[in-house]
Amino acid sequence: MELETLRDVCHVLGGLLLDGARVPLLEEIRAQRSLRDLSKAAGGELGQALVAADRGLEQARAIDLAEDYTRMFIASAEAGARSKLLVPPWEDCHTGSERHVLGERSLAAFKAYLSAGLGFEGMKDGPSDHIGIELCFVAALLDEEAQGTRDDASRHQFVELHLGRFAATLGAAIEGAARSGFWRDLGRALIALSPLLQHPEAAQLAAG
Numbered sequence: 059m060e061l062e063t064l065r066d067v068c069h070v071l072g073g074l075l076l077d078g079a080r081v082p083l084l085e086e087i088r089a090q091r092s093l094r095d096l097s098k099a100a101g102g103e104l105g106q107a108l109v110a111a112d113r114g115l116e117q118a119r120a121i122d123l124a125e126d127y128t129r130m131f132i133a134s135a136e137a138g139a140r141s142k143l144l145v146p147p148w149e150d151c152h153t154g155s156e157r158h159v160l161g162e163r164s165l166a167a168f169k170a171y172l173s174a175g176l177g178f179e180g181m182k183d184g185p186s187d188h189i190g191i192e193l194c195f196v197a198a199l200l201d202e203e204a205q206g207t208r209d210d211a212s213r214h215q216f217v218e219l220h221l222g223r224f225a226a227t228l229g230a231a232i233e234g235a236a237r238s239g240f241w242r243d244l245g246r247a248l249i250a251l252s253p254l255l256q257h258p259e260a261a262q263l264a265a266g
Contacts, residue, residue: 059254060099061200061204064200067096067247069194070092071248072190072192072197073194075189075190075193076188076191078124078241079128080124081121084123085120088115088120093108093109093112093115094109096108103246104251107247110243111243111246111247114240115240123238123241126238127241129144130144130236131143131145145231145235146159149163149189149220150163152224159185160185163187164187166187167187168181170195170212170220174216176199189224189248192220192221192224193225196216218256221252221255225251226249228248229245229251232244233249
């Protein structure tokens with residue numbers, strides 16, 4: 059797998075996990091067959107999960123997938139807006155020592171973004187350790203690596219301290235909580251992606 063493919067996987071999954079309640083986004087990814095194309099380039103377990111997610115996206119109504127996302131990551135209509143989230147999308151809630159929003163992992167992620175010189179609009183407005191933000195950050199690092207303007211040290215450090223463990227943990231939580239095949243397979247994709255982020259050479263073997 060090329061660095062560009064790994065970058066694109068992180069970018070697409072990051073966007074979905076940030077904005078999966080947006081029906082137009084789901085419809086755009088379905089129309090472009092983005093997941094199918096990525097599955098061919100990725101290969102291995104990651105490719106299998108992505109092609110299964112592509113089938114799930116093709117077969118389901120976008121509005122139903124958006125509602126499933128909302129139920130897991132934002133608020134459950136059945137339990138009420140004040141209920142505990144089924145799948146909190148923040149690293150602190152899964153791997154931090156205190157297991158609550160805006161804890162030590164969020165601050166550490168924020169500092170990593172600043173140290174790398176990569177920010178995003180509104181980055182001070184909420185937790186910085188959202189899975190989608192972390193994936194998009196790694197995608198940005200991979201893009202600079204592919205262009206030869208950054209070495210891999212920043213990515214290795216961030217993945218080791220943050221996304222490596224978090225992606226697999228959250229992927230398993232999504233796989234267990236999702237009602238739709240699409241989101242279950244996206245959870246599987248996160249689990250498969252986790253080791254490849256640290257070791258692109260393993261991704262190369264998987265794709266080959």
